[in-house]
Amino acid sequence: MRGTVALDARLAYEVIKATPDIYAFNRLVDSFNMMSVAMLNDKRFELELNIYGGATRALDEARTLIAAGVQLPARLLEPIRIGVNVIDEVLPRLDLAYLANSELTAVNTVKDMMRN
Template structure:
């Protein structure tokens, strides 16, 4: 008679080594570039990171206080959009809330499950792509 094994299968692991570090580093890099000069590509990167973290904070009670800081930074980014598009250097009054938002993201990242961060990042990208498609459809129909 064969002996039964007590071995339990492990859950599948998502290969996201360093995802938290990458998100934090990307946010800091984009912020530093925006401090020095307007750059639409880095602005978009920063918007994507804030959208990802907003998705994470949306239904998690642990991040209620952080929502206020993320919201303030998002409003500052919205105000900065026109200046960046016109290649105007951002004033300090807009850079400070963005910096506080990035510091908030740094505080949130260690408390976020990596798989959840991965899924939130994919969701944010999908929502952004959907918005782009809708905007393009409106332009072609006009």
């Protein structure tokens, strides 16, 4: 599972770096959401979570550009790349059951948000 998450995030990043692809962007956001849940209440990842915050802010800003079919500028791509690197760094330190639970929590949170 760790390898799949890391590969999916890395590939999605490479796609949005090359072209404004909403599908790849959504996959990347899903990966970021899952990892945010996984790191959120774990003191081991306080530094990584702070770094990750810049990447998530860049993703938020990138959303409208991607939806409009606009190529992302370097000022957004760089923090997103750093966030993907954080995913690569944190994944080996996460318990697989906890990671799977984080994925379910992230998915359910998004579903709840969509209902409201």
